[in-house]
Amino acid sequence: MQITIKTRPTKRQGLAFDLYYRWKGERYRPLLGYNLTKQEAEQRALELIAKIQTGNQLEAQPKSLSPTFRAFLPVYWQTMRIKNRIDMRRPESIIEMHLLPRFGDRTLASLTAEDGLQYITARLKAKAAHWTIRREWNVLMRILNLAVDFDKLDKNRLKRVELPDVAPRTRVATDEEL
Structure with a gap:
């Protein structure tokens, strides 16, 4: 043996x-x-x-107990309230309009870098601005990193996905600022 x-x-x-x-x-x-x-x-x-x-106890390869994206959201909202974030509407609309339709019923462990790349490609095809895509991506990354911190996910597999380049905004000073 x-x-x-x-x-x-x-x-x-x-x-x-x-x-x-x-x-x-x-x-x-x-x-x-x-x-x-x-x-x-x-x-x-x-x-x-x-x-x-x-045959007393163990079973072969226990199934992953990773929650779905939708099931993990209450933890995200709880941490947002603890951190006393002022603007909750922006992440709420991002989650409701963009992230839940795509990732809502999937387990966190099933999300791959290819899924992230497909999401970004779909948002670019929908003519979303590059800064908008970055904001949406940051909300998704916060949720996945939080899942890693709470041991609901072993690692964030979407962390290395490349985002579209953005040009810095040019801002003109107002009369009061001069």
Whole structure:
């Protein structure tokens, strides 16, 4: 019987120990614990393998518990209220008009960089101004980064999507400013 125990660093708990094991065509990848010695990790691995083989506890590859975009919005609004943001209408209209129709029923974990690129392309085809697209994108990024902070998403997969270049606005000073 081959036992594979892999380690990975975590941000909060230290070094995590994961068991990689196959039984009757199913793949199991349970977490053994954090900051274990080699002997402790092997002992826990043997205990988990016994449970897997007797069918007592673990199931193969648990499904992602990532919420949908729509289901995560109350957390976003709560943080906006805590931060005491003055202008709630702009993000509300962006979410209602643009983000919910496209991403509303999708789980956060299912969003990919290609989805972000398709969104930007669709907004450009709709003749939205480049600054408008950036504002909408910033609202989407805030929601996804918040999901990462609240451990509802492992990482923000849309963070590296390129946005259209914008020219700086030229502003003429008023008479009072001169």
